[in-house]
Amino acid sequence: MRKGREATSAKFIQTLVYHDGPQLLLLESDRGLNMLAVAIDRDDMENAFFACEMREKVFNKYIHNKADLGFVFRSTPRNRFYFFSLDDSGDGNIELTPAHANELYNSEYWPGPGFFSYSHTHDIIQGERYPSVSQAYNIDGSWEPSEFSRFSNKISDIYAFLFMTGRLADAQSAQSDRLLMKGIVSGRLWQGGGSYIGFYDEIASRVSEFNPLELDRIHYASPGEIVFRGEAQVFAEISQTVKQFAENTEELKSRYRLLNGILAKEKLKRADKSKGFSSRALEDQVAYETNLLAKSMRIPEAEKLRELCESTVIYCKVVLSYYRRVEALNTFRSEGRLEVAATVNNESMGEG
Amino acid sequence: MFKEVLPAGCPTQDDGICVGKYVLRFIAGPQATPQDFLSHAALKKPRPKDIDLCSWHSCSCWDASVAEHKVLGMLALPRLRKRYSHVAKMWIDEKAGRLRVKDTGHIDLWMYASFDPVASTKKVMSLP
Numbered sequence: 001m002r003k004g005r006e007a008t009s010a011k012f013i014q015t016l017v018y019h020d021g022p023q024l025l026l027l028e029s030d031r032g033l034n035m036l037a038v039a040i041d042r043d044d045m046e047n048a049f050f051a052c053e054m055r056e057k058v059f060n061k062y063i064h065n066k067a068d069l070g071f072v073f074r075s076t077p078r079n080r081f082y083f084f085s086l087d088d089s090g091d092g093n094i095e096l097t098p099a100h101a102n103e104l105y106n107s108e109y110w111p112g113p114g115f116f117s118y119s120h121t122h123d124i125i126q127g128e129r130y131p132s133v134s135q136a137y138n139i140d141g142s143w144e145p146s147e148f149s150r151f152s153n154k155i156s157d158i159y160a161f162l163f164m165t166g167r168l169a170d171a172q173s174a175q176s177d178r179l180l181m182k183g184i185v186s187g188r189l190w191q192g193g194g195s196y197i198g199f200y201d202e203i204a205s206r207v208s209e210f211n212p213l214e215l216d217r218i219h220y221a222s223p224g225e226i227v228f229r230g231e232a233q234v235f236a237e238i239s240q241t242v243k244q245f246a247e248n249t250e251e252l253k254s255r256y257r258l259l260n261g262i263l264a265k266e267k268l269k270r271a272d273k274s275k276g277f278s279s280r281a282l283e284d285q286v287a288y289e290t291n292l293l294a295k296s297m298r299i300p301e302a303e304k305l306r307e308l309c310e311s312t313v314i315y316c317k318v319v320l321s322y323y324r325r326v327e328a329l330n331t332f333r334s335e336g337r338l339e340v341a342a343t344v345n346n347e348s349m350g351e352g
Numbered sequence: 353m354f355k356e357v358l359p360a361g362c363p364t365q366d367d368g369i370c371v372g373k374y375v376l377r378f379i380a381g382p383q384a385t386p387q388d389f390l391s392h393a394a395l396k397k398p399r400p401k402d403i404d405l406c407s408w409h410s411c412s413c414w415d416a417s418v419a420e421h422k423v424l425g426m427l428a429l430p431r432l433r434k435r436y437s438h439v440a441k442m443w444i445d446e447k448a449g450r451l452r453v454k455d456t457g458h459i460d461l462w463m464y465a466s467f468d469p470v471a472s473t474k475k476v477m478s479l480p
Contacts, residue, residue: 012401022403111430114428118456
């Protein structure tokens with residue numbers, strides 16, 4: 001893979017829009033970055049395309065309909081635009097010509113607003129990179145609007161937490177995600193509700209670059225269903241976690257109360273995060289109990305999570321916050337208003 | 353008998369027979385002409401390697417019942433925006449030909465030789 005300042009060639013991946021000829025193509029540059037290329041008319045080039053090379057974050061925003069094609073092009077740095085002729089791509093290898101600054105002022109080359117990936121005429125065939133499935137949660141009884149919102153928030157937090165902690169085990173992504181998680185954890189004061197909300201919002205934001213949780217539909221009736229889209233493995237883990245919580249509620253609750261009680265007694269719940277336990281023995285006990293709670297709650301890579309936290313106090317607070325979210329989900333279940341079944345519709349997300 | 357000489361096995365058995373519906377077709381001027389309905393193959397334009405021969409020989413249309421913003425969103429793509437100024441609303445039925453409809457509303461249409469797309473155009477609208 002090249003590491004130069006500019007790409008020189010690209011590999012043809014697939015056609016995304018075919019309407020009277022190819023109109024939008026997906027390529028991969030020789031620097032390993034995604035490229036989107038739109039068909040244009042140029043007097044000096046047959047079957048010409050105008051392409052931009054982008055970071056994964058921007059590409060994922062586009063693929064998940066979080067940004068239109070115009071945004072992708074506008075947010076690309078000026079030195080990452082290229083031209084090429086599709087006629088010269090015999091074996092799928094495309095020679096790129098960097099766009100000169102003056103060529104970038106030609107508005108005829110630029111995609112306009114309002115084109116989203118859901119309009120692709122051809123499915124993205126990178127299914128392995130962006131697998132997405134539907135998960136239906138059956139509901140019953142009476143639900144207030146605020147309860148739908150609370151349920152969605154809890155699912156969203158748990159999904160993001162499991163997704164990110166799960167990635168800590170992935171050798172390829174571990175380094176960058178570890179640094180990112182460490183930054184998110186250390187950027188919080190951990191003195192109250194705002195810290196926790198901010199923590200989950202930030203990890204959800206990171207998850208949205210890969211495979212965000214999306215609310216697909218709510219069918220409100222008795223019984224009805226709430227359907228999300230996201231990664232199958234994470235949905236399966238949520239189901240297992242809630243099942244395990246339901247089977248061991250009392251044991252988990254007593255462990256939570258023990259830890260919460262120690263933090264309260266040590267006046268650490270709202271203390272400055274530099275404050276620690278009054279004794280080393282107590283800190284060791286809290287670390288031990290937190291590990292047990294984390295494992296009982298099926299938190300993936302709990303040891304790695306501990307390493308990312310600056311102190312035992314913060315590690316404990318993170319695990320307790322996760323407990324509270326699973327407990328809230330389990331409350332809906334125990335009231336008989338929610339069924340957390342492991343039923344997943346295995347349809348891959350193709351056309352955005 | 354189709355309007356264009358199609359490759360063997362095209363359209364496929366899975367491709368449907370037209371039932372009465374309106375479709376939209378981008379065209380280059382205020383009057384629809386036969387030239388507006390030619391396939392990319394008929395225009396002797398190159399075929400990308402991942403586009404099957406059958407699609408290459410089709411006339412691209414949109415299901416008129418698809419949300420307007422979705423169809424007009426296609427005009428954000430530079431070459432389509434430059435080449436087309438109008439959209440023809442055409443009626444197709446079982447005498448029109450065979451078609452392949454995607455969830456996006458995009459239609460590959462293979463017209464029968466006897467079908468006249470210009471005469472079947474009920475309305476031409478100017479594009480914004």
